[in-house]
Amino acid sequence: MIMEKKQKKVQLTDEELIKRFQEGDLWAFEEIVNRYRNRLTNFVFRYINDQREAEDLVQDTFLKLYQNKHAYKEIAKFSTWIYTIAANLAKTLLRKRKTRKLMFFSQLGPEDKDLDLPADDITSQQMVEGQFDEKIIQEAIAKLPEHFRIAIILRDVQELSYEEICNIIGKPIGTVKSRINRARLRLQKELANL
């Protein structure tokens, strides 16, 4: 009997789960977390290029969901809504990172500025001939401008539909298509030597 009930609960859609959570069912919240934790971590990691920070950020996303559960209205898909929260948090983090970087460099003396920054070209040790090294691809993705990066990750890594991407990014379909195309061409150029 309990097994049957549990099986039934597992079959619930995301929208049904969030509705249950809005009514106070904490099991529904845990189920949402379990469904989305890996998907979101993968997306955020590809976007911000730091696994520890990505995990932290995904926890913050669920915390936001917990705090603002009633903010979700059933006019949009739940997945789009949660991806939008995560994407916004990631953008804020990247902005903070940029500011931190600028502050760090502005505090350095002229003799200190000649630092060894992480190399753009990857050392031969990391390369495996004839293969696409995941690390190299990740570095290439990280090099893309933010608006290209988010579009290509959502499309090619997360495999979301154009409509979902439009809702998450908040741009018209023409812009999204163009960004994805340009991002793919840039990435192809970046990885041409492999």
Added chain:
Amino acid sequence: MKNCYKFKSLISNYIDKEISFRDRKFFESHKNECSSCQSLYTSVFSMKQRLGSLTSVETSNQFMESLRNKILKDRNSRILASQNKGFSFRQIPAFAYGFSSLMILVIAGFIYLQMPVNATNQEQQIPIAAQEKINNAKTTFQQQFDATPAHLPEETLAKAKADSGKSVQGDNVRNFENNMNKVDYQKK
């Protein structure tokens, strides 16, 4: 060259099958004609497939525990904040300060504008005609007063009072009062 540019712009649409029939025909024919565009297409296509098969990054085992701790910490801090809720100027929204300053300015301006207006009004309250009548009455009174034999001895005055049943000076005062009452009445 122009065709190559168009080809490039259509690559993703072709890969994602989001292309019109006409564009697809152009794309396929150009792909067969131009070797560099063909290799570009192959390269982009394989890269897209590689992105889709990247190893998925997963959360650590402590993920749920850390999340629970975060939620509890947040809840506790909220409770603490609501308990320590006392009066603070920070709680007052910024627009309230602006609004109250504006109100003070308006009231101060109103008072400032009202003050000189009141002073001139007071001066203008008595109409010229009434003022003239007051002056006339004052003059009449003065004349009557001057005509009163104030220098006569007390006995003579007392006698005259007894004769007429009222004092001469009293008559003059009464006359003035009557004149003033008339002026007041007209003013009203």
